[in-house]
């Protein structure tokens with residue numbers, strides 16, 4: 362990984378890196394915050410997946426996570442939301458598909474299947490890279506995210522319970538196969554066979570059970586995407602069915618923005634730190 366920039370932050374270091382990705386066949390950028398406790402030995406890692414239109418930058422500049430990561434001694438990794446630097450047909454035409462909207466899936470359809478492999482990138486390639494460059498404890502990994510990234514985090518955790526010990530989300534798309542954003546993305550990347558979409562639907566995965574640690578989800582009640590795209594009640598119902606321990610907090614008056622995310626960031630990092638250090 363090449364370091365693009367580095368800033369002292371809350372006694373630790375906020376770095377931005379670029380590396381060649383075998384999963385996407387492109388260069389990828391990623392932000393990594395290393396807290397001051399890194400001097401004393403391997404630390405837990407928390408990966409944050411961003412929402413539509415984002416890069417690593419939205420979270421890194423606006424979420425206010427570094428203060429809490431420094432407090433709890435957790436490394437935070439914030440990747441991009443899609444491959445970059447390509448010009449596939451229609452790739453940059455809309456904010457909710459293609460660039461900035463990889464949906465954390467491995468595409469199976471042309472022309473996406475060669476590069477749009479964000480599931481493999483996040484699950485396999487990036488953790489390997491991070492482990493080779495930073496002093497991490499691979500047995501203590503958590504994942505969280507916002508909106509499309511909340512969907513990504515829940516899907517990643519539910520499909521890989523041995524890999525991740527903790528999960529949380531801000532205003533997640535909880536059932537990608539049953540809302541317009543998800544139908545567009547999964548249809549485009551995976552094709553029209555809806556059976557293939559199920560492996561990327563957090564609520565359908567939750568319904569099957571298998572995730573054991575407490576899940577924290579925050580959702581603003583004034584979120585403009587709440588009824589049409591997010592539908593937290595579907596996750597609530599699925600978790601109730603399978604006995605999955607979900608705490609869903611409806612936060613009155615909050616919208617979909619980073620003003621909301623930064624307000625509850627401290628609670629989320631404390632949630633992960635507790636589970637990762639247990």
Ligand SMILES: N[C@@H](CCC(=O)N[C@@H](CS)C(=O)NCC(=O)O)C(=O)O
Pocket residue numbers: 411412413414415419423456507508509617618619
């Ligand atoms: N641009 C879209 C909304 C996209 C959006 O709200 N993106 C969220 C994630 S789903 C976000 O975090 N945007 C970047 C930011 O607020 O910094 C629209 O106009 O409807």
